[in-house]
Amino acid sequence: MSDVSKTDTDAGPAGGESSExxxxxxxxxxxxxxxxxxDDGLVKSVDGVSFDLxxxxxxxxxxxxxxxxxxxxxxxxxxxxxxxxxxxGEIWLDGEELIGAGPERVxxxxxxxxxxxxxxxxxxxxxxxxxxxxIVEAYRVHNKVDKKTAKTRAVEMLxxxxxxxxxxxxxxxxxxxxxGMRQRAMIAMSLVNNPELLIADEPTTALDVTVQAQIxxxxxxxxxxxxxxxxxxxxxxxVVAEIADDLLVMYAGRCIERGSSEKVFYQPQHPYTWGLxxxxxxxxxxxxxxxxxxxxTPPSLINVPSGCAFHPRCPYADVPKDNLTRTERPDLxxxxxxHFSACHMSRAEREKIWTEEIAPKL
Amino acid sequence: xxxxxxxIPEQESGAGSASGSDSSxxxxxxxxxxxxxxxxITKGVLKRKVGAVQAVDGLSFDVRPGETLGVVGESGCGKSxxxxxxxxxxxxxxGKVEFEGRDITHLSAGALRPxxxxxxxxxxxxxxxxxxxxxxxxIVSTPFKLQGIEPEGGVKKEVQRLLExxxxxPEHYNRYPHEFSGGQRQRIGxxxxxxxxxxxxxxxxxxxxxxxxxxxxxxxxxxxxxDELGLTYVIIAHDLxxxxxxxxxxxxxxxxKIVELADRASLYTxxxxxxxxxxxxxxxxxxxxxRGGKSDRILLKGDVPSPISPPGGCRFHTRCWKATEICGxxxxxxxxxxxxxxxxxxxxxxxxxxxxxxxxxxxxxxxVELAGxxxxxxxxxxxxxxExxxxxxxxxxxxASSDTASDDVASDAPSQxxxxxxxx
Numbered sequence: 001m002s003d004v005s006k007t008d009t010d011a012g013p014a015g016g017e018s019s020e021x022x023x024x025x026x027x028x029x030x031x032x033x034x035x036x037x038x039d040d041g042l043v044k045s046v047d048g049v050s051f052d053l054x055x056x057x058x059x060x061x062x063x064x065x066x067x068x069x070x071x072x073x074x075x076x077x078x079x080x081x082x083x084x085x086x087x088x089g090e091i092w093l094d095g096e097e098l099i100g101a102g103p104e105r106v107x108x109x110x111x112x113x114x115x116x117x118x119x120x121x122x123x124x125x126x127x128x129x130x131x132x133x134x135i136v137e138a139y140r141v142h143n144k145v146d147k148k149t150a151k152t153r154a155v156e157m158l159x160x161x162x163x164x165x166x167x168x169x170x171x172x173x174x175x176x177x178x179x180g181m182r183q184r185a186m187i188a189m190s191l192v193n194n195p196e197l198l199i200a201d202e203p204t205t206a207l208d209v210t211v212q213a214q215i216x217x218x219x220x221x222x223x224x225x226x227x228x229x230x231x232x233x234x235x236x237x238x239v240v241a242e243i244a245d246d247l248l249v250m251y252a253g254r255c256i257e258r259g260s261s262e263k264v265f266y267q268p269q270h271p272y273t274w275g276l277x278x279x280x281x282x283x284x285x286x287x288x289x290x291x292x293x294x295x296x297t298p299p300s301l302i303n304v305p306s307g308c309a310f311h312p313r314c315p316y317a318d319v320p321k322d323n324l325t326r327t328e329r330p331d332l333x334x335x336x337x338x339h340f341s342a343c344h345m346s347r348a349e350r351e352k353i354w355t356e357e358i359a360p361k362l
Numbered sequence: 363x364x365x366x367x368x369x370i371p372e373q374e375s376g377a378g379s380a381s382g383s384d385s386s387x388x389x390x391x392x393x394x395x396x397x398x399x400x401x402x403i404t405k406g407v408l409k410r411k412v413g414a415v416q417a418v419d420g421l422s423f424d425v426r427p428g429e430t431l432g433v434v435g436e437s438g439c440g441k442s443x444x445x446x447x448x449x450x451x452x453x454x455x456x457g458k459v460e461f462e463g464r465d466i467t468h469l470s471a472g473a474l475r476p477x478x479x480x481x482x483x484x485x486x487x488x489x490x491x492x493x494x495x496x497x498x499x500x501i502v503s504t505p506f507k508l509q510g511i512e513p514e515g516g517v518k519k520e521v522q523r524l525l526e527x528x529x530x531x532p533e534h535y536n537r538y539p540h541e542f543s544g545g546q547r548q549r550i551g552x553x554x555x556x557x558x559x560x561x562x563x564x565x566x567x568x569x570x571x572x573x574x575x576x577x578x579x580x581x582x583x584x585x586x587x588x589d590e591l592g593l594t595y596v597i598i599a600h601d602l603x604x605x606x607x608x609x610x611x612x613x614x615x616x617x618x619k620i621v622e623l624a625d626r627a628s629l630y631t632x633x634x635x636x637x638x639x640x641x642x643x644x645x646x647x648x649x650x651x652x653r654g655g656k657s658d659r660i661l662l663k664g665d666v667p668s669p670i671s672p673p674g675g676c677r678f679h680t681r682c683w684k685a686t687e688i689c690g691x692x693x694x695x696x697x698x699x700x701x702x703x704x705x706x707x708x709x710x711x712x713x714x715x716x717x718x719x720x721x722x723x724x725x726x727x728x729x730v731e732l733a734g735x736x737x738x739x740x741x742x743x744x745x746x747x748x749e750x751x752x753x754x755x756x757x758x759x760x761x762a763s764s765d766t767a768s769d770d771v772a773s774d775a776p777s778q779x780x781x782x783x784x785x786x
Contacts, residue, residue: 064573065544164664178665179437208436208600210662213644217661235574238603238646261650277648279578281607283630284647290585291607293578297543 025052025092026229027076027197032089034068034075041302045071047253048089050332053246055196058223058230060244060261062237062276064298068253069233070119073199076231077116078106093197112142115190119202121182125174131158131185132170139192157188161218180211184218191222198223199231204239216243237280241265249273252299252309255332259339269341269350271314274358285362292361308344316353320344390424391462391562391594392448397421398456399443403670416669417443419618420457422696425562430588430595432609432626434602434641436666440618441598442486445566448596449483450474461562479509479558486567488547492539498525498550499535505557524553529583545576549583556587564596569604581608602645606630611702614638617669617677620696624703632712634705637678676708684709688717 034046046068053059061069074080076091078098091098093114098106118124126134135154136147143150151170158166161184174182183203190198200219204212220243223230232243240247240261247264249257249272257270268274278292296313299305311317311325318325330342343350400414418440425431435441446452448459450466459467466477485491492501502521506513513520522532528549539547548568555563568584569577581604587593599605605612612629614622614637622635633639640660662681667673673680679689688708696706699713708717 064575180665208666209602209641209644209646210436211665212646213659213661214663216646236646237574237648241648241650241652242646244650265648265650275575279575280648281578281581281603282648283603283606283642283645284649284652287606287626290582291578293582294575295579297545297576298573 026055026094027053027231028090028092029072029076030090030092032072032075032091033087034071034080035086036084037086038302043301044253044304045301046075047304049248049250049253049255050089051246051248051255051258053197053229053231055229056223056227057246058232058244060240060247061231061233061250062235062240062247063250064235066298066301067250068301069250070201072250073116073201073231073233076197077110077114077199078103079110079116108142111138111190111195112193113195114197114199115193115195117183117186117190117198117200117203119205121179121186121206122174124186125182127174130171130173131177132172135185135189135192138189142193153192154188157192158185160222161185161188161191162214163188180207180214183207183211183215187215187218187222191226194226194228196226196228197231198228199233201233202235203232205234205236212239219243237265237276249276252304253301254309254342255340256310256343257341258332259341263336263339267336267339268354269335269339269347270310270343271316271345271353272310274354275313277362278358282362288361308342316345316349319349319353320346388426388428389463391427392425392596393460393463394424394448394457395422395460396457397444397447397454397459399440399447399452400455413670416618416672418447418454419672421615421618421620422457423613423620423623425594425596427561427594428588428592429610430597430608432605432612433596433598433615434600434605434612435615436600436641438617438666438669439615440669441600441615442566444615445483445564445596445598449481449564450477451483475509479505479511480561482555482558482560482563484548484551484555484563484565484568487571488544488551489539489571491551492547494539497536497538498530498542501539501550502554502557505554509558511558521553521557524557525550527556527587528553529579543576545572545579548572548576548580552580552583552587556591556593559591560593562594562596564598566598567600568597570599570601577604584608602641614641617666617672619677619706620704621678621707622703622705623696624700624705628700628703632700634699634703634710634713635678635707636682636684636709636711638705639711676706686717 030050032046032049033044036043036045049068049072051059061072063069075087076098080087082103087099089099093109098109125131132151132154135157136150139145139150139153155166155170158169163169163181163184174185177185203219204215207215216239219230219232222228232240234240244261247259247261248255249264249270251272257264257268257273264273268277272294275292275294279294281291294313295315299309299312305312307324307326307328308314308317308330314325324344328344330344332340332342334340335347397418398420399418400416402411403413403415404410405412421444423431433441433444443452447454450459450469454467457467458465461477461481466474469477499518499521502524503517506517506520518535522535525532525534530546530549530553539550542550565584569580572580584595585608588595595608597605597608606626609626611623611625613620614629614635616637622629622633622638624634629638630642633642640662643660660683664681667677667680673690675691676682676685676689676694679685682689686709692708694706694708694716696704698704699710705713709715
């Protein structure tokens, strides 16, 4: 068990380097594990995830509900209650380790150096306070400025994210904003301190396509302007293709494929990634008769299947010999430069299946 | 009641004869004319009416037997209200709904009951639409109880057959909804909708609450059931990729109105209404090579106006880059611009301009921006088109020449993407 996790950690681009090496990247997550004790058993929401992210780049994390993508992001933000969650591993943000750092230090960083855009703007904004007041609060927590300066800053941010008549809308309450405007207001709030790391958890899932396009554009522009590192979490492969430089595919709390967007989209290596691509009706391709879904349902995180967690749903589970998929958990291995996949099939086997069976159907 | 029970076999044969989809013009199974639904807004103790949410405001369309009509639009465009109106879960304020030639617009609940078995609904939220205190068996057998029908071989056997039909195990009969995942619950909802062998199934966002891999399973299931049982679907969704996959014909709604109604291929290759075009261009494409060079994306500014006081004239004119004076004053009718392709626009894309003499208002240009262009570039571009236009404009009498002129303007002004989403 510990063996497996070790290889997983070593597989990161930082190689088997010590944490010093990891510290050089802007954000570096090493073997992150977040487990929750529940009445039903131990839920291994995140079970050994590692990745790096450089400043100015965007990482997309994709996966189905319950794959651990949101738990990972909340873990980076230090938002798990220490009583309920068992967290291990390392999170390096600009040379500073966060899991070992005290909650007070993480609180200082949160909102300033790293901030988050939540999925549901209606529940993430406080209904009793005006939009402006909430942005001002976020600003004044980290900056010693008077109210007037803070207000000017808040109005400036509202303007920056494209809210019409920002000075007037400053006094509005969340319910007076439409869904897209609330999401913009929340982006304004998370960017008010010019964070260097922005985590967006399903930032556009609750929005219509036209508004989604606006918000993605906004995130892209702001990233260019502030050179922030962005982690975008979504289940929509279309969204990540638009915005992410690198991609991390999660399944049952683990990373099963990681690489540049181009690599993962054009030469996906893991059968689950194939399944995700085949499940999606594509507007840019010829109409297909049938979608190619992944059979079955995502596993419970309390009883994660033995061996490769994906094997009960994998159509190629019997390809590797010796029942390997059922007994041994595959390590995340490097296939080509910077492209990792956790699958027991050999590269030649995967290549054959991909070119002969999967690619023609996509 | 006995009379109703007897009707079941007849119904099947009836559906069989009606679904002569190969014949050139089968009688529509559902005919909607001028459908209107306004929800009153009241104030004070006396419930004084102070306004109305014009959720659905004049829809006309047909659904032919055996086909799938997809309905897309943004949230608040009235697509769900439309679904509830045609299933008569809501009573229309105006207009007419005819099901198999029979006017059901204002039927009472009692008079509707026999008809309910022919029109069924699949709901969006698989968590909210199943009663947590009832077993799956109870949920799926309720339609039989309500209609007083005793299927051959007994209710239990029939329910188990239905569960199998939608890909669940018949042993699930005694389980409760909380024991199922989202995708399985949606299957239960589908089994319930199919229990009475309906002719028309209205599915309101049947897959939007599901994960991608499960979504594909349910889409395929709906597809198989249609082939197997000869169902007619009205599928309401906001996801344009899903709608394209499942539909034969598609209606695009905006603020309570249908702005475009066309065959699938025609709609996706040559959208006529600017709104459809903007919607299509906004769909994120899962292809990283398109990242960066997104000159073909039309970004609409702002939000959908409130349906309490929708803009006059064309409802889209406040966000449309092609809007002219007439768009603010006269509502464009839904007219046929190509065979099987209707659109409600004065200045359609991919079709001759309906009002060529009107010029694009300056305000309209600001309603849209092209991604990948700096604001400076786009204003520059707008100015240059304005010039082009003003030079061409002095010949409003000569319809033909001004027609081509404004066509030119139209094709280069808002976007270089005439070929963008459209590939012909």
